Amino acid sequence: MSADSSELHPLRHRPARHASPIPPSSPSAPHGNSNWRSVRARSWTGPHRDLRLLRRACRRQRRVAALVALGYFAVFLTLTVALPSVMTAPALGGLPAGLCLALVQLPVTWLAVLFYEYTARRHVDPLARRVRHQTPHPRDEQVRP
Amino acid sequence: MTDFKGAAQSWSLVAFFSVVTLTLLLCVVTGPDRDDLDEFYTGYRFLSPLRNGLAIAGDYISAATVLTVGGIIALCGYDGVVLALSTLLSLLLLMFLLAEPLHHTGRFTMGDVLARRMPGRAVRITACAVTLAALVPMMVVQLAGVGQLLAYVLGFSDSTMRTACVVGAGALMITYAALGGMRGTALIQILKTVILLGSGLVVAALILHTFGWSPPTLFRTAARNSGAGHNYLRYGLQFAGGRHPALDMVSTQCAIVLGGASLPHVTMRMYTAGSTRQVRRAMSWAVSAVALFIAVMTVVAVGATALIGAKTITAADPRGSTAYLLGARAAFGTDLSRPESLLFTTVTTAIFLTLLASVASMTLACANSLAHDIAARPDTPPLREMALARLSALAVGIPVIGLAVLAQHRSLQPLAILSFCLGASAIAPALLYSLFWRRYTRAGLLATLIGGTVSVLVLLPGTGLVSGTPQSAFPDADFNWFPFTTTALVSVPAGFLCGLVATVLSRRRSGARARNRYEAIEPVLLAGPAYPKNG
Numbered sequence: 001m002s003a004d005s006s007e008l009h010p011l012r013h014r015p016a017r018h019a020s021p022i023p024p025s026s027p028s029a030p031h032g033n034s035n036w037r038s039v040r041a042r043s044w045t046g047p048h049r050d051l052r053l054l055r056r057a058c059r060r061q062r063r064v065a066a067l068v069a070l071g072y073f074a075v076f077l078t079l080t081v082a083l084p085s086v087m088t089a090p091a092l093g094g095l096p097a098g099l100c101l102a103l104v105q106l107p108v109t110w111l112a113v114l115f116y117e118y119t120a121r122r123h124v125d126p127l128a129r130r131v132r133h134q135t136p137h138p139r140d141e142q143v144r145p
Numbered sequence: 146m147t148d149f150k151g152a153a154q155s156w157s158l159v160a161f162f163s164v165v166t167l168t169l170l171l172c173v174v175t176g177p178d179r180d181d182l183d184e185f186y187t188g189y190r191f192l193s194p195l196r197n198g199l200a201i202a203g204d205y206i207s208a209a210t211v212l213t214v215g216g217i218i219a220l221c222g223y224d225g226v227v228l229a230l231s232t233l234l235s236l237l238l239l240m241f242l243l244a245e246p247l248h249h250t251g252r253f254t255m256g257d258v259l260a261r262r263m264p265g266r267a268v269r270i271t272a273c274a275v276t277l278a279a280l281v282p283m284m285v286v287q288l289a290g291v292g293q294l295l296a297y298v299l300g301f302s303d304s305t306m307r308t309a310c311v312v313g314a315g316a317l318m319i320t321y322a323a324l325g326g327m328r329g330t331a332l333i334q335i336l337k338t339v340i341l342l343g344s345g346l347v348v349a350a351l352i353l354h355t356f357g358w359s360p361p362t363l364f365r366t367a368a369r370n371s372g373a374g375h376n377y378l379r380y381g382l383q384f385a386g387g388r389h390p391a392l393d394m395v396s397t398q399c400a401i402v403l404g405g406a407s408l409p410h411v412t413m414r415m416y417t418a419g420s421t422r423q424v425r426r427a428m429s430w431a432v433s434a435v436a437l438f439i440a441v442m443t444v445v446a447v448g449a450t451a452l453i454g455a456k457t458i459t460a461a462d463p464r465g466s467t468a469y470l471l472g473a474r475a476a477f478g479t480d481l482s483r484p485e486s487l488l489f490t491t492v493t494t495a496i497f498l499t500l501l502a503s504v505a506s507m508t509l510a511c512a513n514s515l516a517h518d519i520a521a522r523p524d525t526p527p528l529r530e531m532a533l534a535r536l537s538a539l540a541v542g543i544p545v546i547g548l549a550v551l552a553q554h555r556s557l558q559p560l561a562i563l564s565f566c567l568g569a570s571a572i573a574p575a576l577l578y579s580l581f582w583r584r585y586t587r588a589g590l591l592a593t594l595i596g597g598t599v600s601v602l603v604l605l606p607g608t609g610l611v612s613g614t615p616q617s618a619f620p621d622a623d624f625n626w627f628p629f630t631t632t633a634l635v636s637v638p639a640g641f642l643c644g645l646v647a648t649v650l651s652r653r654r655s656g657a658r659a660r661n662r663y664e665a666i667e668p669v670l671l672a673g674p675a676y677p678k679n680g
Contacts, residue, residue, distance in 0.1 A: 077394075093359070096379055102230055106436050109432065127672075134668075
C-alpha cells in the first residue's frame with residue numbers, strides 16, 4: 001500500500017545552478033563529524049535558500065492572517081461572555097455595542113480576504129514560483145499513493 | 146398569514162418537480178463521459194475560480210445552516226448572530242490556513258492528504274472511518290429535514306407521506322452523486338447558491354424596505370415582538386437553561402469555528418481548483434458569497450420575528466427551523482399577487498435545492514473516500530474504481546435513508562452537533578498537525594483521529610441535547626451527565642493532546658523518519674506541484 005516513496009525523494013542539492021554571494025561552505029564553519037548534516041542543511045545556496053525564504057513568508061502570512069481573524073473573534077466572544085455590561089452599552093442607532101461589533105465583522109471579513117490575496121500575490125507567489133521551478137523534474141505525481 | 150395555501154402551494158409543487166428534472170438532466174449531461182478517475186473525482190478542474198467559489202459556498206451553506214441557524218437567529222437574536230458569524234469565520238480560517246496546502250498535497254480525498262505525509266493502509270482506513278462518522282450524521286439531518294420541509298410547504302401531516310418524501314429525496318441524492326460525480330454536483334451547487342442568494346437578496350430588501358431601510362428599527366421591533374425584550378439583543382437566550390451558559394456558548398462557537406470548514410465535503414472542493422492562485426481566488430469568492438448570505442439570513446430571520454412575532458414561529462416549529470421561510474412569506478404581506486407568489490416559490494425552491502444539493506455532496510465525499518481509500522488498490526484499473534465509487538454512493542446512501550426515516554420525528558440537533566464536534570476534534574487537529582508540524586509521526590496521526598473521535602462519541606450521549614430535557618432527542622430518558630451542550634470544550638483539547646502525546650512517545654522510534662518525510666514534501670506543500678494539475 002505504501003508504494004509512493006518513489007515520488008518523495010528529497011530535493012537534490014545543486015549549488016552550481018544558483019549564484020550566491022556566500023560560498024557554498026564557509027571555511028570558518030566547523031566541520032566536525034557530529035554536525036555535518038546541520039551545516040549542509042544550512043548552506044546558503046540555491047533551492048535551500050529559496051525554500052527557506054518561502055517557508056518564512058508562508059509562515060508569517062499564515063500566522064498574521066489566522067491570528068488577526070481568530071483574535072478579533074476571540075476578543076469579541078470573551079467580551080460578550082465576560083463583560084456583558086460593555087456589550088450592552090448603547091452604540092450606533094441605539095443598538096447595543098455587541099450587536100454593532102458583530103455586524104461590523106461582515107465588511108471586515110471582506111477586507112481581510114482582499115488584504116490576504118494582495119499580500120499572497122506580492123510576497124509569497126514569486127518565491128513559490130522560484131521553488132517550483134527548481135523542484136527536480138516533474139515526478140509522476142499522478143501515481144496513486 | 147403563515148400558511149401556505151392555494152396558489153403558493155401548487156406553484157411550489159410545480160417548482161420542485163422542475164428543479165428535480167432540471168438537476169437530473171444537468172447531472173446526466175455533465176457527468177463524466179470517459180473512464181477517467183480525475184474526471185469523476187475532480188471534474189478535471191474545469192471550473193473557473195468564480196464558479197468553483199460558488200460551488201464551495203454551496204457546499205458550505207448546508208440546509209442545516211439555513212434552517213437551524215436561521216431559527217436560532219429568529220428566536221435568540223444575538224446568540225444566533227454570533228453563531229452565524231462563527232460559521233463565516235470557519236470558512237475564512239480554512240482559506241487562510243488550509244486551502245493552499247490541501248490543494249497542493251491532496252488529490253481526491255482527505256485520505257490522500259494524510260497518506261502523502263504518512264503512507265499506509267491504516268491511515269487511509271482511519272481517515273475514511275472518520276469521514277463517514279463525521280458526514281453520515283449530517284446527511285441524516287438534511288434528509289430528515291427534507292421530509293419536514295415538504296410536509297410544511299405542501300401542507301400534509303401524514304407520516305407515510307413524510308417517509309415517502311425522505312426516501313424519494315434519498316434516491317435522488319444517490320443518483321446525483323453516482324451519475325454526476327464531482328462535476329455534476331458542482332453545477333447543482335452553483336445553481337443552488339445563485340438561487341438562494343438571489344431570492345434571499347430580494348426578500349431581505351423587501352424586509353428592510355418595510356422598516357425604512359433602518360437596521361436599528363428592524364432589530365428593535367424584533368426585540369419587542371420576541372417576547373424577550375432587551376435580552377433579545379444581548380447574549381444568553383440560547384443557553385439560558387444550561388448550567389454554565391458562558392462556557393456553553395464558547396464551546397459551541399469553538400465546535401463551529403474549527404469543525405465547520407474542516408468537514409470533508411468542504412475540503413474536497415479544494416482539490417478541484419487548477420492552480421494556487423485559482424484556489425485562493427475561489428476561496429475569496431466563497432467567503433464573499435457566504436458573508437453575503439449570512440447578512441441576508443440575519444435580516445430575513447430577524448425580520449420574521451419583527452413581522453410575525455416569536456410565538457407564531459415557535460408554533461410552526463419549536464426550534465424555529467421554518468423561520469427563514471416564514472420571514473420570506475411575511476415579507477410579501479398577506480395577499481400574494483402572482484409575481485409575489487412566484488418569488489416566494491423561488492425561496493422555497495432554493496431551500497429544497499439546498500437540502501438536495503448538500504446531501505448529494507456529502508454522499509459524494511463519503512463514496513469517494515470509501516472507494517479511493519479503502520476499496521481500491523494501487524493497481525485497480527480506473528474503470529473499476531469508478532464503478533466502485535458509484536457502488537459506494539449506493540452503499541452509503543441506503544443506510545442513511547434508513548437512519549433518516551428512523552430519526553425524522555426526533556430532535557436532529559445532536560446529530561448536527563456530532564458532525565461539527567468530530568470535524569473540530571478529529572479532522573481539524575489531524576490536518577493542522579500533518580500539514581504544519583514536521584515532527585508529527587504516524588502514531589500521532591492515528592491517535593489524533595481515533596482519540597478525537599472517541600472522546601466526542603463518549604461525551605456527546607451525556608449532553609442535554611440527547612436526553613433529560615423536553616427538547617432533547619430522547620425526552621423520556623435521562624442520562625444527562627455532561628454539563629455542556631457541545632463536547633468541543635473537552636474533546637478538541639483531547640484530540641490535540643492525543644496527537645501530541647503519541648508523537649512524543651513514538652518520536653524515538655520514528656521521529657527522524659517523519660522529519661525526513663516532511664522535508665521531502667515541503668517544497669510541494671508550500672509551493673505547489675512543479676507543473677499545474679491537469680486541466
